[in-house]
Each structure stands twice: as structure tokens, then as C-alpha cells.
Amino acid sequence: QKEVEQDPGPLSVPEGAIVSLNCTYSNSAFQYFMWYRQYSRKGPELLMYTYSSGNKEDGRFTAQVDKSSKYISLFIRDSQPSDSATYLCAMKGGTSYGKLTFGQGTILTVHP
Amino acid sequence: SAVISQKPSRDICQRGTSLTIQCQVDSQVTMMFWYRQQPGQSLTLIATANQGSEATYESGFVIDKFPISRPNLTFSTLTVSNMSPEDSSIYLCSVESGTKIREEYFGPGTRLTVT
Numbered sequence: 001q002k003e004v005e006q007d008p009g010p011l012s013v014p015e016g017a018i019v020s021l022n023c024t025y026s027n028s029a030f031q032y033f034m035w036y037r038q039y040s041r042k043g044p045e046l047l048m049y050t051y052s053s054g055n056k057e058d059g060r061f062t063a064q065v066d067k068s069s070k071y072i073s074l075f076i077r078d079s080q081p082s083d084s085a086t087y088l089c090a091m092k093g094g095t096s097y098g099k100l101t102f103g104q105g106t107i108l109t110v111h112p
Numbered sequence: 113s114a115v116i117s118q119k120p121s122r123d124i125c126q127r128g129t130s131l132t133i134q135c136q137v138d139s140q141v142t143m144m145f146w147y148r149q150q151p152g153q154s155l156t157l158i159a160t161a162n163q164g165s166e167a168t169y170e171s172g173f174v175i176d177k178f179p180i181s182r183p184n185l186t187f188s189t190l191t192v193s194n195m196s197p198e199d200s201s202i203y204l205c206s207v208e209s210g211t212k213i214r215e216e217y218f219g220p221g222t223r224l225t226v227t
Contacts (some may be wrong), residue, residue, distance in 0.1 A: 034216070043204055043218035044155070046113070088154060090216075098120070099170075100216060102154045 003027050006089055006103030015112050019076040023089035025104045030091040030101070033065050038086045038105070044073065047087075048074065062092045079110045114139055114209045116219035124225045125195055132191045133222045135205035140185035143208035146178070149221070150201045161188040161205075195226045 006023045013019055021035075032051045036044035048063040050056045050072075056063045062075040072091075076083055089103040115138040125131050135144065144161040156179055159167040167180035182188045192199050202221045208214045 036218075041221075041223070043116075043220045046215055046217060049215055099160070100155075100158075102151050104154045 001028060002031075002104075003101050004089065004091060004103045007020055007106055009105050010107040010109060011112065012109045013079055015036040015079060015081060015110055017079050017110070019079050019083070019108060019110075021074040021076075021087050021089075021106050021108070023072050024070055025072075025089075025091060027069065027093070027101075028067075029093040030070075032092045033063070034100070035061075035063055036090060037083075038088060040085075044088055045099045079088050081110050084109045113188065114141060114207050115219050116205060116207060117215060118205060118219040118222050120222060121220065122222060122223040126227060129195055129215060130191055130193045131195065131224060132189050132202050132225075133167045133205075135188045135190070135219055137186045137207050139209070141209055142185070144188045145184060145206045145208075145215075145216075146180060146188070146205060147218075148201045155204065156213045158190070158203075161190075172222055174193070181210075195224075197226045200224055200226045218223040 004025045035048045037047050038044045050063050052065045053065050058078045064073040086105045088105045088108050090100040092100050117136045119134045146158040147155045149155050157170050158173045159169040161167050161182040162179050163182045179191045202223050204218050206216050206218045206219045
């Protein structure tokens, strides 16, 4: 079993839809959670960083962490064609230092 | 956030040759990492590039195949040695930045094709 599981999709939604992207993890040592966006032929771009259970909002993006269920989500409101990318969840352990463990990535397409 | 550049951005190499990839950061950083992203896959950490000492390799990666240099706090190189088609991947460097919260930022990647 992988430490981090993420549905690879692909996920296709119409413009304006609410998108929900999810990851589950098995390692209870993970304490820091990140979401990256990767456009085709580009490096990953850090979108959100959280380290406590609950919600964190930034514009159209909301990151949600449920440590009791070992489940994290990224919600995108009013999705735009420019949101079309691969979204990767990543997490790391008991200090904010140290290596990241990535999910497989979810390919998202938002069509006009 | 740190600004990271990589050279080359892409290359096509012959089997058996070696390629050195450079990573340059616009500010001094303590932690630098090298990742591999195979086609259609997620990122796998190759090693942590340590300034002034040998890199720390993850399971499945060895120094003879992926030698790494880190001469200072803004620069690192990764060499992919004796390449085979299985080495065709995107190679990414990343850095940790920030004080209270250590965020990790990635370079644009080097797309390597081995024929």
C-alpha cells in the first residue's frame, strides 16, 4: 500500500463548477500537507500549505485536512479553463523540515 | 518564495553517455533536493544535496549513477551517468524556503530523453 493515495482521474468539469480533489494517507506521522499545481511541461507550483486539521482558504481555493480520517481535500470554486492542470498532494512528517511524499496527481480539465 | 532556474531545459542524449543538470537559486537556501518524474508519474525524491558534504540518497538511487555536487548555498548539479532509455524523465530540483514554515519550491525541470 502506498503511503499517499490520490485518484489520478482524469477529471473533466465545465467552467464554473466546484472541483473536489482528494488524497488519503496511511502514515500518521504526516503533519504538514501541501497542494501543488503542475501545468504541462512545467515544474510543480505550490498552491496551499496547511498543518492543522480544518479549512484554509485562499481565493477560489480551499484546503481541508482531517487528520482523524487521514484525508485531505482541495476545493476549487468557480473553476476556470486556466485551472486545467495536474494537481498533486504532498505531505511530510513530524517537523516542517524533511522530504515530501507525493500522491500520484489528478489530471483536471476545465472546459469552457 | 525562491526563484529557481535549471539548465538545460531539455536534452536528447545517446545511450551510455552522461548529462549534468544545473540548478541555480536566487537566494541562499539550506536544503536542496533532486527529484525524478517519469512519464505520467508523480515525483520521486532522488537525493538531498548537502552543502559541503556528500548527498543523501533515497532507497533505489546510488551515487555512481546520480552523482550530485553542492558547492555553495545557491547552486547544485545532478549528473545522470551511463544513461539508458529508462532514464528518460523530467528531473527537478527543489529548495526549502521560509522561516516559520518550510515551504518547498520547484524549478522548471529538465526533460531528458535517452535514445
